[in-house]
Amino acid sequence: MSLPPSLGIAVLSLSLLLTTNTAISSLNAMHGNFMQCFLDHTCPSNSSSQLLYSPNTTAYDAVLRSSIQNIRFLNSSNTTKPVLIVTPTNESHVQAAVVCSRKHGLRVRVRSGGHDYEGMSYVSEGDRFIVVDLAALRSVTVDAEHGTAWVQAGATLGEVYYTIAEKNRTVGFSAGVCTTIGVGGHFSGGGIGTLSRKYGTAADNIVDFRLVDANGWILDRQSMGEDSFWAIRGGGAASFGIVLSYKIELNYVPPIVTAFNVIKTLKQDATKLVTKWQKIGPNLDENLYIRVIAQAMDDDEAEGNRTIQAIFNSLYLGTCEELLTVMGCSFPELGFEAADCNEMSWLESVLFFAGFTGRPAEVLLDRRPEFNSSFKAKSDFVREPVTETAWEEIWKFLMEAKDEPLILIMEPFGGVMNEIAKSATPFPHRKGNLYIIQYFMRWFETDMETTERHLSWMRELYDFMTPYVSKNPRAAYLNYRDIDLGRSARVWGPKYFNNNFNRLAYVKSMVDPDNFFRNEQSIPPIKSP
Ligand SMILES: Cc1cc2nc3c(=O)[nH]c(=O)nc-3n(C[C@H](O)[C@H](O)[C@H](O)COP(=O)(O)OP(=O)(O)OC[C@H]3O[C@@H](n4cnc5c(N)ncnc54)[C@H](O)[C@@H]3O)c2cc1C
Ligand SMILES: *[C@@H]1O[C@H](CO)[C@@H](O)[C@H](O)[C@H]1NC(C)=O
Ligand SMILES: *[C@@H]1O[C@H](CO)[C@@H](O)[C@H](O)[C@H]1NC(C)=O
Ligand SMILES: *[C@@H]1O[C@H](CO)[C@@H](O)[C@H](O)[C@H]1NC(C)=O
Ligand SMILES: *[C@@H]1O[C@H](CO)[C@@H](O)[C@H](O)[C@H]1NC(C)=O
Ligand SMILES: *[C@@H]1O[C@H](CO)[C@@H](O)[C@H](O)[C@H]1NC(C)=O
Ligand SMILES: *[C@@H]1O[C@H](CO)[C@@H](O)[C@H](O)[C@H]1NC(C)=O
Ligand SMILES: *[C@@H]1O[C@H](CO)[C@@H](O)[C@H](O)[C@H]1NC(C)=O
Ligand SMILES: *[C@@H]1O[C@H](CO)[C@@H](O)[C@H](O)[C@H]1NC(C)=O
Numbered sequence: 001m002s003l004p005p006s007l008g009i010a011v012l013s014l015s016l017l018l019t020t021n022t023a024i025s026s027l028n029a030m031h032g033n034f035m036q037c038f039l040d041h042t043c044p045s046n047s048s049s050q051l052l053y054s055p056n057t058t059a060y061d062a063v064l065r066s067s068i069q070n071i072r073f074l075n076s077s078n079t080t081k082p083v084l085i086v087t088p089t090n091e092s093h094v095q096a097a098v099v100c101s102r103k104h105g106l107r108v109r110v111r112s113g114g115h116d117y118e119g120m121s122y123v124s125e126g127d128r129f130i131v132v133d134l135a136a137l138r139s140v141t142v143d144a145e146h147g148t149a150w151v152q153a154g155a156t157l158g159e160v161y162y163t164i165a166e167k168n169r170t171v172g173f174s175a176g177v178c179t180t181i182g183v184g185g186h187f188s189g190g191g192i193g194t195l196s197r198k199y200g201t202a203a204d205n206i207v208d209f210r211l212v213d214a215n216g217w218i219l220d221r222q223s224m225g226e227d228s229f230w231a232i233r234g235g236g237a238a239s240f241g242i243v244l245s246y247k248i249e250l251n252y253v254p255p256i257v258t259a260f261n262v263i264k265t266l267k268q269d270a271t272k273l274v275t276k277w278q279k280i281g282p283n284l285d286e287n288l289y290i291r292v293i294a295q296a297m298d299d300d301e302a303e304g305n306r307t308i309q310a311i312f313n314s315l316y317l318g319t320c321e322e323l324l325t326v327m328g329c330s331f332p333e334l335g336f337e338a339a340d341c342n343e344m345s346w347l348e349s350v351l352f353f354a355g356f357t358g359r360p361a362e363v364l365l366d367r368r369p370e371f372n373s374s375f376k377a378k379s380d381f382v383r384e385p386v387t388e389t390a391w392e393e394i395w396k397f398l399m400e401a402k403d404e405p406l407i408l409i410m411e412p413f414g415g416v417m418n419e420i421a422k423s424a425t426p427f428p429h430r431k432g433n434l435y436i437i438q439y440f441m442r443w444f445e446t447d448m449e450t451t452e453r454h455l456s457w458m459r460e461l462y463d464f465m466t467p468y469v470s471k472n473p474r475a476a477y478l479n480y481r482d483i484d485l486g487r488s489a490r491v492w493g494p495k496y497f498n499n500n501f502n503r504l505a506y507v508k509s510m511v512d513p514d515n516f517f518r519n520e521q522s523i524p525p526i527k528s529p
Helices: 005-018 027-041 059-065 071-075 091-103 157-167 183-189 226-231 270-283 320-330 346-354 361-365 388-400 448-468 489-511
Strands: 084-086 107-111 129-133 140-143 148-152 206-212 218-220 242-249 257-265 288-298 306-316 342-344 374-382 407-412 435-443
Touching (some): 027 084, 091 107, 091 129, 091 206, 091 242, 140 157, 148 157, 157 183, 157 346, 157 361, 183 242, 206 226, 226 489, 257 270, 257 346, 270 288, 270 407, 270 435, 288 320, 288 388, 306 320, 346 361, 374 448, 388 448, 435 448
Parallel strands (some): 107 129
Antiparallel strands (some): 140 148, 148 242, 206 218, 206 242, 257 306, 257 342, 288 306, 374 435, 407 435
16 A cells, blocks of 8 residues: 555545535635645646646647547537546556545546547536546556566557567457557456457456555555455446556467458348358357458449448467368358468557558557547347348348448457356356447537437437347446446446446445445445445
């Protein structure tokens, strides 16, 4: 545990202050008091006023937007923006932000990579809050000898992958494919990608962590205990504190891997192949990951007609020669051949999946949002293969959406995901799930009408999919957060966490009984497990 001396006093007097003066303060006074408190509690050597951005400063908008992936909340009457943004450059700044916001009646939203699907790291439906933006706390320290690394929460996946590979090209890490995702949100919500069938989720590979709790204390696995260690590996850390860093175990990857795309339209039997894939993909050799990205598009060969394009977007942890044998035995129908192979290093496969093929690896260090657009996503888990006739109906639905395409991203489970117990971490989506579907729609206009129209498409698609996906509960993936699942934990709790929800609420009641760390879908404290 570590606590700067000046903070020790603040923590002791905190409970007194909380019960007294905040209700009568005006917002401006609160905000001003926060600033003064923050300056008092941080080291003046690095002028800490430069770490604070209020809405009346010109830099506020640029800092707010610096990592926002979904601009839909910037023009929404449903949400409010932070009264202040804090950009810590030292762990002690995070402690001060917690102590001072608590003392002055403000809430905290923490942002690492800003990819939250519902903007919960930077907007709120009612709380007056500050954003603690961890982008500057992003070091990645690799211990090559022990095959581990300490990764600060503000690092992006691109920075993690790049730094690990720089140290040793036969280690990688199991996490998501979009390289601007932040470690802070992603690891704590699960984290799935091309290595999940072999190594599990990102959360499955965490071995230690450092977190600032609601008292402003820095705790780790040993001082916080195994219940908390369990909770932050899939339960979403936002309910429990501010993660400063995670210690992770790196994953072995061979020096040569093979990436490929096989693309099929309806005329090329896409429907049969996708139907087949549902049984094959989750049962393949765990070195082979084949996901399917499906969307409607104009048919090049038939003017005015629409078709479905299914991309079999894949990674094999081995050479082309080995892969040809595996594909020949397991999935001959796909017609995979040597010409489809792209042999490369594991880091190059990261570029391949992120859509950066041919670009220098340093593109992974670019944290800027690529699109500056609005999007809406939802998720489902499939436990029984969908029939060919049902796929034809689903394709019709996709082809009728006249706006930007509705995209289905289907990621296979199986492999080691089947072997990890459902209760090992809060992420419960293990054996019995064939694959996860993510529904995704992106658009560029920012007026309400366009936004509502796209949200409606997504809600209709979700209703339409009901018969084909998991039931009782209809499960959802926390990292693909969906506010349509509601604000009541009784509804979304079992969907995101199944039977693990009660233990999460119990841990919450132990570490943050006052529910200081909260958002529209955070774990509520309960009195008994
Ligand atoms: C384009 C895109 C592609 C994606 N691809 C994948 C994928 O391949 N696989 C996958 O599994 N997911 C994927 N995701 C989802 C992603 O994993 C989640 O959105 C994740 O929560 C983002 O983490 P973040 O730090 O970037 O987001 P933020 O918006 O910064 O945070 C997300 C949530 O975590 C909380 N949080 C952030 N940092 C901390 C911290 N240090 N301590 C405590 N709480 C914190 C926030 O308050 C918020 O509630 C993708 C998202 C996008 C937008
Ligand atoms: C901005 O607002 C803060 C807090 O309300 C105040 O302290 C500060 O003086 C203001 N700055 C400017 C430039 O108006
Ligand atoms: C998106 O916004 C960020 C931050 O404002 C900016 O740096 C980036 O260049 C923008 N990207 C595009 C493609 O406009
Ligand atoms: C605002 O909230 C309402 C009610 O939850 C919802 O139906 C609507 O889609 C939201 N609008 C936007 C633009 O997010
Ligand atoms: C001081 O701030 C600068 C940028 O504002 C940052 O790069 C540096 O790491 C900070 N130093 C400390 C000790 O926090
Ligand atoms: C963070 O601040 C503490 C004092 O509060 C100081 O001892 C330490 O060197 C700082 N760390 C960095 C990385 O700047
Ligand atoms: C690189 O990682 C592999 C495991 O993937 C390990 O066996 C090897 O010793 C590491 N090399 C170095 C130089 O650390
Ligand atoms: C376009 O689609 C219709 C209906 O499915 C079909 O009858 C027609 O042959 C198609 N046109 C072409 C040129 O393929
Ligand atoms: C915000 O939404 C309103 C209402 O739809 C619209 O009139 C306005 O143009 C939008 N503003 C921006 C910046 O897109």
